[in-house]
Amino acid sequence: MSTPGPRFYAWCDEASRVDALAAALSALARPGGFVDAWANFDVRCNTKSMEAAVAMIRVQYPCTGAAHATCSTILAGAQRLALPEQCGPDSSAMRSILVDLQCFTEAYEPRWSLRGPHEPQGPLEMYPDNYMSFFRSFRLELAWGRPPRSVEAEAELAWHILQIDLQDLLLRFCEPDGSGRVRTGGCTNAWHWHAPVTTCATYNADAREIARDLAVSWVHLHDQDPMSRIAGISLDLLHARVDAAPRGARVAIAPPRGASVARKEGGARAWSLSRETVLKALAAPPSALLDALEASAVPDDARRAAASRAAEILERTRRLAETGDGPPTWPVDTDKHRHFRFLKKHPPFLVRRLVSGGVVLATHPFCSLWPLWADALDALGLMS
Helix, strand or coil, X not given: CCCCCCEEEEECCHHHHHHHHHHHHHHHCCCCCCEEEEEECCEEEEECCHHHHHHHHHHHHHHHCEEEEEEEEECCHHHHHCCHHHXXXXXXXXXXXXXXXXXXXXXXXXXXXXXXXXXXXXXEEEEECCHHHHHHHHEEEECXXXXXXXXXXXXXXXXXXXXXXXXXXXXXXXXXXXXXXXXXXXXXXXXXXXXXXXXXXXXXXXHHHCCHHHHHHHHHHHHCXXXXXXXXXXXXXXXXXXXXCCCCCEEECCCCCCCCCCCCCCCCCCCEEEHHHHHHHHHCCHHHHHHHHHHHCCCCHHHHHHHHHHHHHXXXXXXXHHHCCCCCCEEEECCCHHHHHHHHHCCCEEEEECCCCCEEEEECCCCCCHHHHHHHHHHCCCXX
């Protein structure tokens, strides 16, 4: 399969990985749904009992160095928006998908180093069993009313639903119980865990460590260290790694295919990151970085216009779902080239400060967080 779909990653200390997997599994599993867990293919536990699945993993994981689980989970987007084709007695079944979860010991990873592109990327990984199940928001039934159809509004509506599901899965995976075990994580629409600034979402348990995304990106791209090894190391160690690079060193940030280099007029245009920029960002107050990221996430004029039109359609569709009274719905397929072209030219960004003290950055899975970071760093005068 050439399209991997969204893949979620998380980093925590090795001693806590089974606990982190068990907590995520408990938060994700659909009540009464099936759970399939195994440490190797000879020892499996296909059950509806979460306790039995987790007990088997705890026994087998120390021996095998790996643990796997599959469960059915409910996507929140359509339920929260009450879209008509997902309402009714079968709504949970229609919006449930299978997700696979895995965790690995540090000793396990080298065993796979010569086995091709599907070696462990974790410490912890999660991904939909079928990537199109996650992207079902591409196909919507919408009450358009009289105004003409709008590609921009269709793309905005698809993002509105998708970002709910993206955040929900990321937080149930990385922050299922408030324990703080998982220090950082992310999501990417690629086979591998890439530099955080090139992914579509990141999670940091402590918003004061938001510069970690930049520093880890630098070390990963400059020193070629795998993300699974460096994602959670201390900021002091990351600072030392960046500082050890030659003055003036830069790393290239590869834009997503078809992406616009600049998100808005006057924004930072360089798809590269310098050593000096990372060091200045590490020295900057975290609150200033977060404020700049939030300011840079404000939609441009094209997206604001699309959002206004999308809000009207969404309200009309909600009213129809709740009361049965309103204009007829029309099927809309939002996975066309023209929709993706709008998303890549005007990528949506989300900066969410969590009650727990953490922070989530997100964009569409077909886009990259780098334009958001570049605009924020440029606004602070840190780009060099």
